[in-house]
Amino acid sequence: MKLSLQLQDPQDARAWEFSYLNQFDRAHWVTRCSNSMDTLGGRTCKMRQCPACSLRASRDLAHRIQTVARRMEHRLSLIISLRSTGLWDLRETLRSLRSFVTVVHRWKGLAGLTAVGAIEPKLTAAKRAWVPHAHVVVDAKALVVGPLADRYHDLTNGLGTLMLAAPRPDLFESIPMIATYFSKPESWCPFPGSMHPQMFGIFADAVKGVQRLVEWNGGRRGRRKRRHSEVEAHAA
Numbered sequence: 001m002k003l004s005l006q007l008q009d010p011q012d013a014r015a016w017e018f019s020y021l022n023q024f025d026r027a028h029w030v031t032r033c034s035n036s037m038d039t040l041g042g043r044t045c046k047m048r049q050c051p052a053c054s055l056r057a058s059r060d061l062a063h064r065i066q067t068v069a070r071r072m073e074h075r076l077s078l079i080i081s082l083r084s085t086g087l088w089d090l091r092e093t094l095r096s097l098r099s100f101v102t103v104v105h106r107w108k109g110l111a112g113l114t115a116v117g118a119i120e121p122k123l124t125a126a127k128r129a130w131v132p133h134a135h136v137v138v139d140a141k142a143l144v145v146g147p148l149a150d151r152y153h154d155l156t157n158g159l160g161t162l163m164l165a166a167p168r169p170d171l172f173e174s175i176p177m178i179a180t181y182f183s184k185p186e187s188w189c190p191f192p193g194s195m196h197p198q199m200f201g202i203f204a205d206a207v208k209g210v211q212r213l214v215e216w217n218g219g220r221r222g223r224r225k226r227r228h229s230e231v232e233a234h235a236a
């Protein structure tokens with residue numbers, strides 16, 4: 001059911017969805033949000049589900065990921081996922097995934113390696129649960145993933161998967177490709193009309209304020225400056 005397709009402007013269509021959910025403040029803010037990339041004159045709402053703000057945030061994220069990835073000698077793409085138990089526990093699942101990733105990066109085989117990436121929430125094909133997952137680029141020539149995958153499977157009671165993704169040698173050549181692969185604005189900000197408004201409501205409440213950058217060892221030797229919190233820390 002694509003109820004808001006008749007509204008051409010994505011900001012207006014999103015505002016309609018917020019109105020449907022009786023979230024009139026958010027509807028108002030997203031309508032008033034400046035679409036301009038030049039933020040000097042315009043006011044931005046900084047809401048996660050604002051199409052304009054989501055795109056801007058994902059570009060910042062893509063840039064950060066590319067900056068770190070460019071400094072790497074080798075690049076392997078790792079996916080670390082965690083399945084939710086239903087539709088209502090996306091927020092908890094995202095939190096758990098983030099802490100599992102923090103645990104996993106200290107494991108033998110990954111400890112000491114530099115990595116950067118982002119977490120992406122996704123609905124299962126049957127739309128009965130969520131499978132948020134971290135796409136992470138690791139600076140390693142080779143990884144023995146088998147034991148790590150088994151250990152992660154056990155750690156998550158069988159709800160989690162850790163695997164190597166297919167190599168994409170051209171992946172780090174351009175910001176748009178990085179943006180597409182890692183920061184996927186459409187998964188954090190589903191296009192207006194692409195989800196039933198009620199499903200969108202569940203999603204919007206669950207991802208409120210959740211960080212999505214994944215980074216360890218910072219991409220530079222000798223300096224371990226935490227930068228987790230800088231991305232969208234104030235996103236509504």
Ligand SMILES: [Zn+2]
Pocket residue numbers: 030033034044045046047050051052053054
């Ligand atoms: Zn906005």
